Amino acid sequence: MHVVATAGHVDHGKSTLVRALTGMEPDRWSEERRRGLTIDLGFAWTTLADGCTVAFVDVPGHHRFVPNMLAGIGPVPAVLFVVAADEGWMPQSTEHLEALDALGVRHGLLAVTRCDLADPEPAIAEARDRLDQSSLAHSPVVRVSGATGAGLDDLRGALDELLHRLPAPDPDADVRLWVDRAFTIRGAGTVVTATLAAGTLRTGMRLRLGSSGRGVAIRGMQALGSPVQEARAVSRVAVNLRGVEADDIGRGDVLLSPGRWLDTDLVDVRLSGSVAKELPRELALHIGSASVPVRVRPLDVDTARLALRAPLPLRIGDRALLRESGGRQARAGALVLDVRPPALDRRGAAQRRALELATMDGRPDGAAEQRRRRVVGADELRAVGAVPPAGGDWLIDPAHRDRLAAELTGLRDRHRREQPLEDGVPAEMARRALDLPDPDLLPVVLAAPAASGISLDGGRLRLGPAPLPEPLRRALATVRDKLTARPFEAPTADELTELGVGEKELAAAERAGELLRIAPGIVLLPGADDHAVDLLSELPAPFTVSQARRALGTTRRVAVVLLEFLARRGRTRRLPDGTHQVVSRTR
Template identity: 55%
Template sequence: MRVIATAGHVDHGKSTLIHALTGTHPDRLAQERRRGLTIDLGFAWTDLPSGERLAFVDVPGHERFVPTMLAGVGPVPAVLFVVAADEGWKPQSAEHLAAVDALGVRHGLLAVTRCDLADPGPATAQARDRIRSSTLGGVEAVAVSARTGAGLAKLRAALDRLAARLPDGDADSPVRLWIDRSFTVRGSGLVVTGTLGAGRIRSGDALVTARSGRSVRVRSLQALGEETGLVRATARVAVNLRGLEKDSTGRGDALLTPDSFLPCLRCDVRVHGAAPAAALPRTAVAHIGSAAVPVRVRPLGEDIVRLTLPAPLPLPLRIGDRAVLRDPGLRRVLAGLTVLDPQPPELRRRGSAARRAAELGDARGTPGEAAELRRRLLVRRGELTAMGVAVCSAPVADDWLADPAHWSALRARLAELVTAYHSQRPTEEGMPVEAARHRLGLPAASLVEALVTPPLRMSRGRVTAGPDGLPADVADAVQRLTTELADRPFAAPHAQRLTELGLGRRELATAVRHGAVLRLAEQVVLLPDAPRLAADRLSELDQPFTVGTASRALDTTRRVTIPLLEHCDGQGITQLLPDKRRRCAPRSRPSSLTAP
């Protein structure tokens, strides 16, 4: 299926022509038929000579209904531009062409109607000349009369050629169905319609709405009036939804594949076909897809502006999306827009707008991984793919992607920070990961850990440099303690003596972290082999034994014996009995397979 929208001045015969081509009148409202005036979107379809099915979105031509026209044309890849032979180019012809040009539509066909009432030559030449300067470029033109049928066969053939040139929709992309109509059907519930430009929808699929984020279920599907279980882009589709009320959605909302789009409340865009950005009004209406939302306009550079959307109306935008900026008061198109960044950073400092414009200077709305990483430096993979960027790089940590140059600079900066931290705090093992994260301005501690490569290393939640060893002054202090305990290994020095040996608070903490000493209590410090030596002496006692007996065997005081025995209990060296006595746990004999 191919989808095409009409465009052109009011009462130039758009709906009548669609009726002649399809046998279905697109005006579905009684008021429209009574007045002979299209005021809402109409839909019809036909089979072309090649067998291709072509769906039409018929739009109103009156100036009061340009927003409705934009809702119909926005998601559609091609237009059938209609000009009447007896009237020629008119004001709404110009505004519709400005809208088509702003949206960047590149595929079209000119139909000059009422050729039975006037020579179509002058109107054709005038219209082709105007259209040639737009994104449509040089278009094929066909003179036709819907009343007599003249030229209809030629128009069908031209439509066939146009349909063959249209790009195929990407059925493997996430679904983004801009809703252009919603209504209820008795016995079925809510039905929404739209032009599916990408993705595929199946009966039973779970989707979400852009406006509310609510999850909905596809109950059934129709394409061109026929029930179907699967619709692939590009197609006109009617979706019967479960889990949503009519008041909760409508034109301008969208059905989305879950977790595939980010809600956008501000975006940076490039302006096309207008005066400098500074000359734009500060408020306007942006037409994106089938949505029309009021926006605040902030110029950043010569042709780059920031749009801020109203908080209750986020839009699912991607890099490269096209939009129209319109002044509803003056009833004219102001400019075309190309989305450069649907998730831009905040502008908080003086001069940040100009710097932002410079960053986006070479951006053209083509999503590229390398360029986006250079601008963002660090970004989650899911966030980048939700903006329409195809990701090939491997994450540096978790799902974080990084610009290679920025990542190398971060690694060098981390080494500098660790070196400076060690020089300022030589007794500490290294720089805490959280401190490094804060100094580097990183959003996650896992990124700091991923930056650690030799000669840096991780140890107990800290980043340090060099081999795993004690600082020289701490190592000397531990050696003095070892000498002190050589004859009486359980005679733990008091705090003052530890300080005299060189083990002040920081030095002692460093020695404990490295396992160079064993701290049993606040003021009880022994060497790491103390539990093994205690086990040897205590095993020679009559079992069970008391704390006093253990103290005499270990040649120390209860100040040391009690925390040492509690430590041995925890290690399974001793067992505490109900009567507060202890006994040594039986030692396993060496296996015959390992015994010498």
């Protein structure tokens, strides 16, 4: 199926043409048919000669119903632009064309109707001139009369050619379904209608309702009046929803693939059709079927920041229309450049931002977004419309990673000065200091060359040995002198206390390679374990603790914990009868 909007001229000309093409009545309300005035969106469809089905969204032409018109053309990829031969170009023709141009609709067909009432050539000449200055430049033209049927076959053929020129939609794309109608059917419940511009809908699929965030499920679907289990873009669909009442959903709401879209109330855009500083500060943003009040902050001649009164699921590259509420004409087109823009809370920030926006073209680039955002989740990149570079759940720009690694070494140096005896810092403290959104990013920063020597272990960043304070170095010199003379006569707790050495100091000395701690409060010189194994190897095996004590020249207090220390390292073994034997003389 293909979907085309009919726009551009007086309602009876458009509606008559759609009626002649499809044999269906696009005006749904009796008031519309009585007055010959399209008030709301109308829908009709037909099958062309080669089997292609085309659905029409017939939009109102009168300026009083512009919001309804915009809701109809917003999600539609192509337009049948209608001009009447007997009336020529009209003010609403200009308004429709400006809206289509702002929304970036590039595929169209010009139908000059009512050719039975007037020579169509003057209307064609003016319409061509107008269209050629817009996104619909070089649209083919067909002369037709809905009343007599003249030219209808030519119009069908031109429509067929138009449909085959349309770019193929992505059936695997994330669903963003802008609702244009919502109502209740007895026995079925809530039904919404919409144009599916990309992706695929299936019965049973769960979606997120954008306005509330609640989950809903597809209970059933119809396309062109027939039940379907699956609908692929582009198509007109009627979706029966479970999980929402009709009063809680309406035109302008949106149904989304869960977890695939970011709602935003702040966007940076590039403008077309107007200079930023000349725009009113309060406008309405039209996209899809939605209309949201926005406040405009100019950044440069053609760029601005929009603050939305209600969040919308927007992506980089989206096109929208900025318009005064109640105004007759479109004010500007808006191309979305960034849906997660940085704050402008420092002097000169707006000017710097304008320079940055000048380098953006509205095409989502995962690598460029990673550089700009410095740290970003892969899911967030997908949600803004970009393909993430290879990596995990979180991505960090390499240059930013190196800067953070340098900050980490600064943190290490400060910590060493302020807490020289501490064994590293809590990883959470480091994560907050670096403003990292997730702990999994710490190992990425630690992999940078600038972070060499820092490791992550047990929830702490190990910073490597720090220079020992001078008072501790003097105390350790006294301990070393004693142990050099009697290697296994470990200083007592009282001796260590007298020297001002506690557990924290002993741990720092061990990390610096100055001592070997075999148990809390019991230290020897580095290498004492190897020396002990050499001496114990000369004893007859197995040997007792007393024999070990005498061979080492120490007390039972030290001998017991030293044997336990050696056993833990596989150097000795304690036998069931309480004796010991050497297992290995090497580490």
